[in-house]
Amino acid sequence: MPTENTAPDQDDEPEVVKRAISTRVIVLGLVVGIPISVLFLWLAIRGVDLGEVWTGVRSANLWLVLLAIPFANLLFVFQGLRWRHLVEADPKPGNPVFVALMFVGGAITNVVPGRPGDIARGVWLGRIGPIPVARSLTSVAVDRAVDVVSLFVLLLACLPFVEKPDWLVNLVIIVGALTLIAAFVLAGAWWYVNRSARGRERASLGRDDKSWLRHNISGIIRGLAVLSRPRDVAAAFGFSFIGWGCAMFAGWLVARALGISLNAASIVFVIGVVSLGAAIPSSPGMIGTYQWLVVTSMAVVGVAQADALAFSILSQAIWYIPVTLSGPFAAWWLTRYERRRRSAIASATPATSP
Secondary structure, three states, X not given: OOOOOOOOOHHHOOHHHHHHOOHHHHHHHHHHHHHHHHHHHHHHHOOOXXXXXXXXXXXXXXXXXXXXXXXXXXXXXXXXXXXXXXXOOOOOOOHHHHHHHHHHHHHHHHHOOOOOXXXXXXXXXXXXXXXXXHHHHHXXXXXXXXXXXXXXXXXXXXXXXXXXXXXXXXXXXXXHXXXXXXXXXXXXXXXXXXXXXXXXXXXXXXXXXXXXXXXXXXXHXXXXXXXXXXXXXHHHHHHHHHHHHHHHHHHHHHXXXXXXXXXXXXXXXXXXXHHHHHHOOOOHHHOOHHHHHHHHHHHHOOOOHHHHHHHHHHHHHHHHHHHHHHHXXXXXXXXXXXXXXXXXXXXXXXXXXX
């Protein structure tokens, strides 16, 4: 087992995360995300009695809200387990590393404009792995694609039981198109790696035999070739559906805490729409955008605006606060893990005589 017999260095700090949170990303997030969030927040609260909303929040069943917290955050745990199955590396870091990186990425996205959390977790995984950064970042993109496909399947399953306004039909068409594009890209990468003579030839080349550009393109393609590992793909979708099931059960508990009666199809629909809407640029933590998505989707299933706003506040708080608070502890644990790993590698490397 690795030991902690070396003093920490400044180089051990997660500078990769700091680089991912560039000034350009923050400025872009502020310029684009904040105005959009303000607009959606205004759309969500216009015409509603905020006093009625606050009364609903205060009168919620506290025990049901507390019970919802672990289920809401289990989503991040299962997403971490899923992500590990989508990474091509031998050996891979253990499950705790991927789960910790999910919480670090979530915490960064919650507080920093521009949503750099996914980039940060991908880059940090590349350093911990060690895995080529192009491949680790590609695994993050594939991980998010699995989210989209999973939510699309769940949304399709509940469509027969809810009304279908025009915006919902458009959403289904857009997400369906994205799902087809993702399937085409993954199938193409699988063919190149496993069936193409050029792909098999390049797989045998060493790092020194490739240019920097070809090395990174190769890392991206091989990161996309997850269909080469059907068991991993099946496990990834299994963890994805379990995780979203936990999140939807948490949403149902919050609805019950507020006295809102939603059947299974309705809660799947609401959480599915809100989660797919995360792609909309917004302020950190989706504040404003989240409220509008909840109000809009809950109106389809017959929930009043004031009740929907109360639901949006509590359902967002049960994951936003725990993830934001746990992020720094997860980063601390990852830093210690990286130090121990480097120490173990240094101890195992034989010293060379002068």
